[in-house]
Amino acid sequence: xxxxxxxxxxxxxxxxxxxxxxxxxxxxxxxxxxxxxxxxxxxxxxxxxxxxxxxxxxxxxxxxxxxxxxxxxxxxxxxxxxxxxxxxxxxxxxxxxxxxxxxxxxxxxxxx
Amino acid sequence: xxxxxxxxxxxxxxxxxxxxxxxxxxxxxxxxxxxxxxxxxxxxxxxxxxxxxxxxxxxxxxxxxxxxxxxxxxxxxxxxxxxxxxxxxxxxxxxxxxxxxxxxxxxxxx
Numbered sequence: 001x002x003x004x005x006x007x008x009x010x011x012x013x014x015x016x017x018x019x020x021x022x023x024x025x026x027x028x029x030x031x032x033x034x035x036x037x038x039x040x041x042x043x044x045x046x047x048x049x050x051x052x053x054x055x056x057x058x059x060x061x062x063x064x065x066x067x068x069x070x071x072x073x074x075x076x077x078x079x080x081x082x083x084x085x086x087x088x089x090x091x092x093x094x095x096x097x098x099x100x101x102x103x104x105x106x107x108x109x110x111x112x
Numbered sequence: 113x114x115x116x117x118x119x120x121x122x123x124x125x126x127x128x129x130x131x132x133x134x135x136x137x138x139x140x141x142x143x144x145x146x147x148x149x150x151x152x153x154x155x156x157x158x159x160x161x162x163x164x165x166x167x168x169x170x171x172x173x174x175x176x177x178x179x180x181x182x183x184x185x186x187x188x189x190x191x192x193x194x195x196x197x198x199x200x201x202x203x204x205x206x207x208x209x210x211x212x213x214x215x216x217x218x219x220x221x222x
Contacts, residue, residue, distance in 0.1 A: 032208060034208075041214075041215075042214055042215070043116075043118075043201060043212035043213055043214045043215055044156070044201065044203075044210075044212040045212075046209065046210065046211075049208050049209075051208070057208075059209075090155050090156070094208075097207075098207070099144040099146075099161070099163075099206075099207050100146065100158060100161060101146070101158075101210065102158065103148070103155035103156045103157070104155050105154060105155045106153075106154065106155045108153075
């Protein structure tokens with residue numbers, strides 16, 4: 001069966017510091033991968049998605065970036081965090097060519 | 113782009129009663145409509161989905177209906193139980209691009 005991991009689970013970072021969140025998927029090959037952000041009391045906002053290694057599509061302009069160095073690894077980064085970057089970051093995957101997305105457990109990021 | 117509106121934002125029901133959550137969407141190109149359940153501090157879990165070529169889908173106590181003409185879809189939970197208490201999100205879109213509603217906090221009162 002497929003599983004998706006995210007780490008860290010929680011993170012507190014000062015404004016202006018860098019960020020690296022990691023997501024990995026097990027039990028499947030060539031998945032589509034997604035990064036979402038969920039602000040408190042809000043819905044999910046798609047940030048990036050990837051259909052293959054090195055292929056990244058950005059949905060929302062911001063100071064975040066994403067990379068996919070391996071087939072089942074997706075990384076969300078920032079060079080300098082802003083207060084507005086605080087939120088719950090969710091990684092998701094889907095079988096390539098299909099609709100259904102499955103979410104990971106999320107990372108709670110607090111920028112102080 | 114797509115705009116998804118979800119109502120109500122909060123819903124309280126007595127255990128055993130039914131709960132209905134409604135969503136509307138704006139983009140007629142959307143063809144996939146999933147519903148997710150999110151418990152506090154966890155990632156959303158898919159509970160049911162429907163595609164635009166189907167008007168209704170049921171899975172035990174959960175059902176979803178879709179009206180493509182009116183661009184709205186609804187989640188129906190029957191015989192609610194305390195463990196159904198959570199935040200529910202609808203979404204609409206096409207492959208790789210979903211747009212989520214703002215969520216409904218459902219409380220089932222024992």
